[in-house]
Amino acid sequence: MSINRRSFIQTAAAVTASLSAPMVMANGGKPRVVVIGGGAGGATAARYIAKDSKGAIDVTLVEPSRTYYTCFFSNLYLGGFRDLGSIAHSYGNLASEYGINVVHDWAVDIDRGGKTVSLAGGGTLYYDRLVLSPGIDFVDGAVEGWDLNAQNKMPHAYKAGSQTELLKAQLASMPSGGVFAMVAPPNPYRCPPGPYERISMIAHMLKKSNPTAKIIVADPKPKFSKMGLFQEGWANHYDGMIDWIGSEFGGGNVSVNPEAMTVSIDGEETKVDACNVIPAMKAGRICEMAGITDGKWAPVSAHDMSSKVDSNIHVLGDASMQGDMPKSGFSANSQAKVAAMAIRGALTGSKVFPAKFSNTCWSLVDTNDGVKVGATYKATDEKIAKVDGFISKTGETADVRKATYEESLGWYAGITADMFG
Amino acid sequence: MYFSSILVSSALFLGTALNADQTKEEFILPSSILEIKGDLAYGEYLASDCQTCHRSDNKNEGIPGINGREITEIVYALHEYKNKYRKNEVMQMMAGGLGDEEIAALASYFASLQ
Numbered sequence: 001m002s003i004n005r006r007s008f009i010q011t012a013a014a015v016t017a018s019l020s021a022p023m024v025m026a027n028g029g030k031p032r033v034v035v036i037g038g039g040a041g042g043a044t045a046a047r048y049i050a051k052d053s054k055g056a057i058d059v060t061l062v063e064p065s066r067t068y069y070t071c072f073f074s075n076l077y078l079g080g081f082r083d084l085g086s087i088a089h090s091y092g093n094l095a096s097e098y099g100i101n102v103v104h105d106w107a108v109d110i111d112r113g114g115k116t117v118s119l120a121g122g123g124t125l126y127y128d129r130l131v132l133s134p135g136i137d138f139v140d141g142a143v144e145g146w147d148l149n150a151q152n153k154m155p156h157a158y159k160a161g162s163q164t165e166l167l168k169a170q171l172a173s174m175p176s177g178g179v180f181a182m183v184a185p186p187n188p189y190r191c192p193p194g195p196y197e198r199i200s201m202i203a204h205m206l207k208k209s210n211p212t213a214k215i216i217v218a219d220p221k222p223k224f225s226k227m228g229l230f231q232e233g234w235a236n237h238y239d240g241m242i243d244w245i246g247s248e249f250g251g252g253n254v255s256v257n258p259e260a261m262t263v264s265i266d267g268e269e270t271k272v273d274a275c276n277v278i279p280a281m282k283a284g285r286i287c288e289m290a291g292i293t294d295g296k297w298a299p300v301s302a303h304d305m306s307s308k309v310d311s312n313i314h315v316l317g318d319a320s321m322q323g324d325m326p327k328s329g330f331s332a333n334s335q336a337k338v339a340a341m342a343i344r345g346a347l348t349g350s351k352v353f354p355a356k357f358s359n360t361c362w363s364l365v366d367t368n369d370g371v372k373v374g375a376t377y378k379a380t381d382e383k384i385a386k387v388d389g390f391i392s393k394t395g396e397t398a399d400v401r402k403a404t405y406e407e408s409l410g411w412y413a414g415i416t417a418d419m420f421g
Numbered sequence: 422m423y424f425s426s427i428l429v430s431s432a433l434f435l436g437t438a439l440n441a442d443q444t445k446e447e448f449i450l451p452s453s454i455l456e457i458k459g460d461l462a463y464g465e466y467l468a469s470d471c472q473t474c475h476r477s478d479n480k481n482e483g484i485p486g487i488n489g490r491e492i493t494e495i496v497y498a499l500h501e502y503k504n505k506y507r508k509n510e511v512m513q514m515m516a517g518g519l520g521d522e523e524i525a526a527l528a529s530y531f532a533s534l535q
Contacts, residue, residue: 048469330473333473334470337469337470353463353466358473358518372510374511374514376515388518390513390514392510406483407484410474410483411473411484413476413484415473415474418473418476418477
């Protein structure tokens, strides 16, 4: 008996050690939370659950990348205001300081009945509560002529990292007086001011290195986030350089040819030297695999971010359909704290307070010219509902704009510390 | 108490043109607000919203750390933002959504931190 048991334990230990992902292990009967996706939603949720439960909950974070590049501030890298290293973060602190089991692997299936997550590396994770924060994927066929096979010729750069580097390199090698085109996405999408901050940052970069270059934006929308502020900034800083074509002028009638490097807008074909295609978006694929989506997104309860299909699953950030909050890193971080509190309450009986949410999006238009938009939100039975908000005004003084930019630097340092410890 | 309330209302009329230092003298909270005992656990939850920007390690990289400040200082600051005596749209918005109990809870929590 004792020999059998010892050999069983040895075998079990060997099997566990040989797998890239942890298997079911004796965990002292502690409740288990698995978090899929290590961005603003997932990393924050994992950290808050681990930190506030003080070891009472086992937390596993599944994230394929060892280095996370924040989408927020990746436009500032394109503009030359940040280097890539400054938006790169690792998961070391979450493992060493908070005891989170960080697994670098892809989640490939979810069995909601058995409460398990299958990993591409072959492991299986068991959960009592599951947090899905996978961000976005692109809708197939959203831009005629473009698919993921074309992402090297016409990068989306809407998941930061190598795609952002590629776009920056292509912009830098444009010929003098060349043409850059952006295909902007339809609503709703990650980071509403993101494409327009990107246009500003690319214009800033080209103004210095290639001042006769042209920028064309084909947009399927008639208006966009902070439109008045961006258009004021473009006129002030980049006069005549940017041609924004909204839906009223055929901006939504677009096809691209990545081989020929042409973009056709409302029937008119233009040869381009660099092109950024940002297709229509949907929840990260794992939500679809879990069977919790309704259309493109995963509907959730505003009170605790739990899926309307399965209350043991919480969906955070871009992937969720929650109501009035924009899809932003700040929103995901805010939602993560509400979910973390609710999950701790459900698993350990800790006190649960009414949900509160907030968001602010800062954008840089040019050097020291920052603008912002923000709002607070509350949970209703129907949705996350906006309570109050503000937006920067056109015509603000240079001092105000500089202070706004400096505040955004403080926010970046703050939120990344809040996510990664 | 009644007297204090009158001061608050009169200060509200003076508010917009004043800077933070001047408002310190003009903006007076009634003792009923200053005497609210903050709930630490509630403060800890509410503070997570603040700590997106005000770092829990108290470092200032563009937005100041607020750990360990006096309760009264924090209560005043939040009410001043809420009533738009202090400038900063983000803080006016964040404080604008807080009730007196919530401000007291936040102040107690941040004051308790190092």
